[in-house]
Amino acid sequence: MSSMPQQNVSPSGRREVMGGLAKGLEVLRTFSRAKPHMTLSEIAARAGLPAATARRCLNTLEELGYVARNGRQFLLRPQVLEIGAVYLDSMGIQALTQTRLEELALATGGTASLAVMSGTGVVVAARGSVRTQALPVEPYVGQRLAAHATSLGKVLLAGLGAERLGAWFEKADLARFTDRTITDRGTLMQQIEAARRDGYATAEEELAPGVVGLAVPVRDAAGRVVAALAVGVHVSEARAQDLVTRHLAALRDASLAVSAEAARMPVIALSAQVT
Numbered sequence: 235m236s237s238m239p240q241q242n243v244s245p246s247g248r249r250e251v252m253g254g255l256a257k258g259l260e261v262l263r264t265f266s267r268a269k270p271h272m273t274l275s276e277i278a279a280r281a282g283l284p285a286a287t288a289r290r291c292l293n294t295l296e297e298l299g300y301v302a303r304n305g306r307q308f309l310l311r312p313q314v315l316e317i318g319a320v321y322l323d324s325m326g327i328q329a330l331t332q333t334r335l336e337e338l339a340l341a342t343g344g345t346a347s348l349a350v351m352s353g354t355g356v357v358v359a360a361r362g363s364v365r366t367q368a369l370p371v372e373p374y375v376g377q378r379l380a381a382h383a384t385s386l387g388k389v390l391l392a393g394l395g396a397e398r399l400g401a402w403f404e405k406a407d408l409a410r411f412t413d414r415t416i417t418d419r420g421t422l423m424q425q426i427e428a429a430r431r432d433g434y435a436t437a438e439e440e441l442a443p444g445v446v447g448l449a450v451p452v453r454d455a456a457g458r459v460v461a462a463l464a465v466g467v468h469v470s471e472a473r474a475q476d477l478v479t480r481h482l483a484a485l486r487d488a489s490l491a492v493s494a495e496a497a498r499m500p501v502i503a504l505s506a507q508v509t
Contacts, residue, residue: 334492338362346362348492384449
């Protein structure tokens with residue numbers, strides 16, 4: 235009797251994993267505002283792939299219309315937006331939160347963002363902006379941010395249980411972005427515990443010079459933290475404690491309203507159940 239064919243099993247226990255697809259997506263994720271076009275060698279290095287593998291991925295993505303090349307440089311094509319558009323439409327987050335985000339942005343003179351946990355980072359799912367002064371880092375929908383260097387991330391980490399938080403620390407890269415970025419595990423744990431105790435978190439020039447943020451959790455009907463809501467301003471307009479004094483109450487009110495809508499947002503409802 236012949237044996238059953240062996241199935242591919244990922245570390246997470248999911249079967250039928252397509253390594254080629256995973257590598258192709260990793261190639262797409264190497265592009266950013268800071269790196270809108272790159273050479274093959276740059277893409278391979280950022281994706282952690284051999285050059286030959288990265289080349290095959292790029293050739294496939296180019297054939298499918300997601301990537302274009304200009305000489306030795308590769309860049310994304312607008313067709314990539316279709317993937318994100320379907321995702322955002324299915325969530326309805328922007329439509330459900332836009333008014334409140336714009337109200338918060340108007341009140342602070344800065345930006346307001348809603349984010350969810352994604353792997354070891356956080357992803358901006360919706361935003362509003364009424365800037366009086368440009369920020370060095372402007373959050374945009376779909377942007378991936380370092381959890382340890384943002385108020386959004388600290389609030390979301392505070393919502394994790396001990397096991398999931400421990401797993402996060404095992405995988406996370408506590409990279410330094412400024413001289414105020416927290417890269418020490420013990421110090422970060424103290425801030426996470428403070429966020430859990432106080433119900434909010436701040437970050438002052440930890441992700442980029444001049445950026446100050448204040449975030450609060452968004453909870454589902456069971457009380458689980460499923461997203462984070464934050465306001466951000468330039469440090470010349472307010473320091474972290476100023477944001478707490480002036481805007482924490484309004485931010486919490488907005489969070490309660492968004493929490494009431496959380497069940498209508500699939501990605502938020504599910505984020506409490508996955509790492």
